[in-house]
Amino acid sequence: MERLSWDQYFMAQSHLLASRSTCTRLVVGATIVREKRIIAGGYNGSIAGGPHCTDEGCYMIDGHCVRTIHAEMNAILQCAKFGEPTEGAEIYVTHYPCLQCCKAIIQAGIKGVYFAKDYKNHPYASELYKAAHVTVKKVPFDDLIKLKLAGVQETK
Numbered sequence: 049m050e051r052l053s054w055d056q057y058f059m060a061q062s063h064l065l066a067s068r069s070t071c072t073r074l075v076v077g078a079t080i081v082r083e084k085r086i087i088a089g090g091y092n093g094s095i096a097g098g099p100h101c102t103d104e105g106c107y108m109i110d111g112h113c114v115r116t117i118h119a120e121m122n123a124i125l126q127c128a129k130f131g132e133p134t135e136g137a138e139i140y141v142t143h144y145p146c147l148q149c150c151k152a153i154i155q156a157g158i159k160g161v162y163f164a165k166d167y168k169n170h171p172y173a174s175e176l177y178k179a180a181h182v183t184v185k186k187v188p189f190d191d192l193i194k195l196k197l198a199g200v201q202e203t204k
């Protein structure tokens with residue numbers, strides 16, 4: 049069996065994290081990596097101890113659920129909380145980050161954004177990434193990876 053590439057491995061981790069999401073609108077996971085080491089992870093959900101969308105429904109304002117913190121923000125904040133530098137790190141996300149997360153990613157000094165699915169890709173985000181010299185690459189989480197993961201289970 050072929051080994052997972054680092055890109056596929058970190059993207060698989062983000063998909064695993066996404067399965068912990070508590071917002072029913074979109075299920076997102078993010079993994080922050082520095083020098084091929086996972087330093088933080090997040091999924092979109094309520095603040096710690098807050099009510100979940102899955103229990104009380106989404107809190108909708110102007111077509112957006114405002115109850116949740118995005119996966120990328122949660123991962124960055126985890127680094128802030130535990131004093132882990134994000135300068136020069138990379139982030140693997142299940143979906144193309146929104147404009148707010150894009151700005152937070154750049155401001156945190158993250159130099160690579162890898163996403164599996166296009167999601168309302170904002171042209172201003174791509175402009176900001178370019179200006180900040182952030183590498184942006186699509187890493188599809190395709191059937192090949194799912195097949196490889198299934199292979200891992202079988203050999204157990």
Ligand SMILES: [Zn+2]
Binds near residue numbers: 070071072105113116
């Ligand atoms: Zn929600």
Ligand SMILES: [Zn+2]
Binds near residue numbers: 119120147150
């Ligand atoms: Zn976002």
